[in-house]
Amino acid sequence: MSGDGALLFTADADLHRRRRTERRWKAVLLVGASFSIVGLAVLIVRMLADGVPHMNLDFWSESYSPSGIRGRTAGIFDALVSSILVLGMTMVIAVPVGTAAGIYLYEYAHKSRLTDWIRATVSNLAGVPSVVYGLLGLAIFVRLFADTFGMPRQGTYLAAALTLAVLILPILIVATEEALKTVPATVRHASLGLGATKWQTIRHHVLPYALPGILTGQILALSRAAGETAPLLIIGLPTYQVFQTYGPLATGTPLQVRAYYLASDARQEAIDLAAGAIVVLLLATLALNLLAIFLRDRLQNRIRW
Amino acid sequence: MVQAARATVGEWQVATRARYGDLAARILFLTAGLSVFLVLGFILYVLVGNSLQFFRDVSILEFFGSTKWQTAGTVQISEGGDAGDFGVWPLIAGTMLVTVGAAVIGLPIGLATAIYLAEYAPSRVRSFLKPVLELLAGIPSIVFGFFALFVISPIVRDLTDEGSFLYYVFGQKSATIFSAMNAIIVVGVMVLPIITSLSEDAIRAVPKHLREASFGLGATKWETTKNVVVPSALSGIVASFVLGVARAIGESMAVAMAAGTQAAWTFNPIDSIQTMTGFIVQRTGGDTPQQGPVFTSLFAVGLTLFLMTLALNLLAQRFVKRYREVEGADT
Numbered sequence: 001m002s003g004d005g006a007l008l009f010t011a012d013a014d015l016h017r018r019r020r021t022e023r024r025w026k027a028v029l030l031v032g033a034s035f036s037i038v039g040l041a042v043l044i045v046r047m048l049a050d051g052v053p054h055m056n057l058d059f060w061s062e063s064y065s066p067s068g069i070r071g072r073t074a075g076i077f078d079a080l081v082s083s084i085l086v087l088g089m090t091m092v093i094a095v096p097v098g099t100a101a102g103i104y105l106y107e108y109a110h111k112s113r114l115t116d117w118i119r120a121t122v123s124n125l126a127g128v129p130s131v132v133y134g135l136l137g138l139a140i141f142v143r144l145f146a147d148t149f150g151m152p153r154q155g156t157y158l159a160a161a162l163t164l165a166v167l168i169l170p171i172l173i174v175a176t177e178e179a180l181k182t183v184p185a186t187v188r189h190a191s192l193g194l195g196a197t198k199w200q201t202i203r204h205h206v207l208p209y210a211l212p213g214i215l216t217g218q219i220l221a222l223s224r225a226a227g228e229t230a231p232l233l234i235i236g237l238p239t240y241q242v243f244q245t246y247g248p249l250a251t252g253t254p255l256q257v258r259a260y261y262l263a264s265d266a267r268q269e270a271i272d273l274a275a276g277a278i279v280v281l282l283l284a285t286l287a288l289n290l291l292a293i294f295l296r297d298r299l300q301n302r303i304r305w
Numbered sequence: 306m307v308q309a310a311r312a313t314v315g316e317w318q319v320a321t322r323a324r325y326g327d328l329a330a331r332i333l334f335l336t337a338g339l340s341v342f343l344v345l346g347f348i349l350y351v352l353v354g355n356s357l358q359f360f361r362d363v364s365i366l367e368f369f370g371s372t373k374w375q376t377a378g379t380v381q382i383s384e385g386g387d388a389g390d391f392g393v394w395p396l397i398a399g400t401m402l403v404t405v406g407a408a409v410i411g412l413p414i415g416l417a418t419a420i421y422l423a424e425y426a427p428s429r430v431r432s433f434l435k436p437v438l439e440l441l442a443g444i445p446s447i448v449f450g451f452f453a454l455f456v457i458s459p460i461v462r463d464l465t466d467e468g469s470f471l472y473y474v475f476g477q478k479s480a481t482i483f484s485a486m487n488a489i490i491v492v493g494v495m496v497l498p499i500i501t502s503l504s505e506d507a508i509r510a511v512p513k514h515l516r517e518a519s520f521g522l523g524a525t526k527w528e529t530t531k532n533v534v535v536p537s538a539l540s541g542i543v544a545s546f547v548l549g550v551a552r553a554i555g556e557s558m559a560v561a562m563a564a565g566t567q568a569a570w571t572f573n574p575i576d577s578i579q580t581m582t583g584f585i586v587q588r589t590g591g592d593t594p595q596q597g598p599v600f601t602s603l604f605a606v607g608l609t610l611f612l613m614t615l616a617l618n619l620l621a622q623r624f625v626k627r628y629r630e631v632e633g634a635d636t
Binding site: 018019021022025026028029030031032033035036037039040043046047050096097098099100101103104105107108109117118121122123124125127128129130131132133134135136138139140166169170173196197198199200202220223224226227228229230233234235236256259260263264271274275278281282285286288289290293 | 323324326327330331333334335336337338339340341342344345347348351352355413414416417418420421422425426434436437438439440441443444445446447448449450451452454455456494497498501525526527528531548551554555556557558561562582585586589590603604607610611614615617618619622
């Protein structure tokens with residue numbers, strides 16, 4: 001403790017000093033806290049300044065062409081389609097499993113050793129670095145699936161989607177559980193008391209209330225998957241293809257993978273294109289996160305139990 | 306009478322169907338819950354299996370005993386050349402350099418932000434700052450990587466120009482395009498949200514009466530924060546630090562893009578280095594080796610990384626549990 005209790009109020013000079021210390025530390029904390037705002041602002045402004053000038057019509061409507069990159073045929077159209085395809089498949093795979101697992105954990109599971117183990121596994125999976133998921137995808141979804149199901153022995157859209165689905169699974173499970181927690185137990189008791197089964201209770205009474213919260217979690221998971229690059233590089237999505245094909249077992253280059261390759265290209269035109277792609281990624285993830293924040297605030301303000 | 310019986314049978318059928326539906330739902334949900342074990346099983350199988358294969362080709366003594374990491378290119382291997390040197394320490398050193406550097410930036414700023422948010426910020430500032438941190442957390446790491454390479458890197462190079470102050474600080478060296486420092490700066494920013502949000506939760510969980518007791522004794526706000534609040538929230542704050550460090554160790558794109566492509570046994574932050582994650586990304590990106598020790602080395606490095614982050618996550622959970630218990634006992 002600084003200053004002994006008895007002397008605290010008697011020594012004026014001491015009080016003066018302590019007030020000054022108070023003001024100084026408050027200023028230090030304020031400076032520290034403003035760092036993240038400044039950081040975010042600098043990041044967004046610089047990325048926009050680098051990328052936006054190159055985002056003309058061709059940027060959106062044309063595909064990547066390695067030879068024609070100096071000319072007009074340089075854009076992100078094909079990469080954008082790839083990204084949407086991969087993300088769509090990812091969500092179709094991950095959302096049912098993640099939501100169902102969340103429902104199991106909160107609505108069905110009793111406190112047991114099994115439940116504890118599932119929870120511990122989920123929280124540890126959430127902390128596994130994304131490169132490890134990439135290695136998982138490479139060994140299982142590319143190599144093992146090729147050997148057992150005769151799928152192409154290369155990074156396909158399906159392998160990419162499965163890898164990303166596994167990666168966002170913990171996020172979805174935790175988000176679903178958190179959303180279910182906000183629904184008061186009285187809602188369940190009322191429904192069960194009228195003779196509804198557990199599933200009827202969940203489907204008709206719990207899920208409708210929890211849905212906005214679950215949706216918020218899904219949006220955040222989508223945003224995470226949209227920017228995740230390392231796992232896709234590791235499973236071996238191609239650098240570029242002149243004519244990208246689309247379909248689960250086809251292969252192509254999603255936007256974030258394209259951005260990575262273009263950024264390591266020596267030509268200024270390639271780097272400009274990468275800067276544009278980065279802006280698209282940045283704005284897309286910012287928009288998704290803002291939407292999630294907005295949804296959650298609406299939710300908190302709307303429902304009063 | 307007959308009608309009444311029919312109605313009962315009808316109700317009974319409906320109830321039975323509902324019960325089967327309930328059972329089906331329960332089984333489905335349980336299966337989904339168990340899927341997390343499948344994922345963990347896959348991870349362990351893949352990492353351990355391939356690592357065992359790796360250690361059949363490369364001695365574990367070389368892996369943990371040598372400070373030279375140099376894997377051969379795909380062409381070189383297909384021509385029957387040597388697979389290279391597999392001493393993992395340069396990669397671990399690279400990871401540690403970035404992690405420690407990022408911690409030096411991220412921990413104090415993150416803690417200051419958390420204290421400000423929990424103890425000082427007016428509610429309007431709070432309602433602005435919290436979303437900012439969430440947005441920062443949502444930015445993909447490739448964007449940070451791009452930022453590090455094209456914005457931070459030129460600044461680092463300018464500042465370490467020959468003859469400048471920092472040039473002498475870092476042992477008369479100038480940074481090239483790639484340096485650990487580029488990654489350190491952005492990873493330091495990337496770990497801010499995780500440290501801030503967890504620390505803030507821990508600080509908010511400190512019961513109000515502790516603060517009031519301190520104020521009642523005449524302590525100022527900062528004295529209360531320093532002597533009462535922060536010590537009470539310490540286990541939660543430590544947990545946030547540990548998770549922040551785990552996050553920095555696992556970060557991949559920023560280090561893959563801006564820190565370098567060559568493993569180096571160095572602790573100088575302006576040297577070009579390679580981290581464990583950086584190696585995995587760079588070695589697989591576009592041109593994945595098909596088999597042999599270079600391929601399996603990815604998994605040996607991955608396993609090392611996995612064990613490090615797992616240990617840190619478990620440690621953080623212990624600390625979080627402790628502060629939850631303290632909190633529970635107090636109210």
